[in-house]
Amino acid sequence: xxxxxxxxxxxSIRDMVSFTLKSSGYQTVEAHDGQDGLSKAQMGAFDLVIxxxxxxxxxxxxxxxxxxxxxxxxxxxxxxxxxESSTDMKQRGKAAGATGWLVKPFNPEKLLATIKRVVR
Numbered sequence: 001x002x003x004x005x006x007x008x009x010x011x012s013i014r015d016m017v018s019f020t021l022k023s024s025g026y027q028t029v030e031a032h033d034g035q036d037g038l039s040k041a042q043m044g045a046f047d048l049v050i051x052x053x054x055x056x057x058x059x060x061x062x063x064x065x066x067x068x069x070x071x072x073x074x075x076x077x078x079x080x081x082x083x084e085s086s087t088d089m090k091q092r093g094k095a096a097g098a099t100g101w102l103v104k105p106f107n108p109e110k111l112l113a114t115i116k117r118v119v120r
Contacts (some may be wrong), residue, residue, distance in 0.1 A: 007037035034058025
């Protein structure tokens, strides 16, 4: 069973993403911002990270950069799930090491299809 870290400062988004993933057999761990996400990432192995971009304490781009510095996360897929859709922001995400970019509001089927493509 794949273990996925869900990082978002919105309780409702975290709940919806986790519900979608758990309903499809994934195990989830939730974090309320980038700093919390980094702490939880350092305590365990994950098959995928899904993170928002705009969050307090540490944004998703910085989280992505910090995760890529950790040996255990060098090849872990990181999906950005955000309201940000500008080309500039997507390029910043890619430069930080993001694997993919999904724009909110998310479509559960599209999210699951994307996860199936990136999680082995």
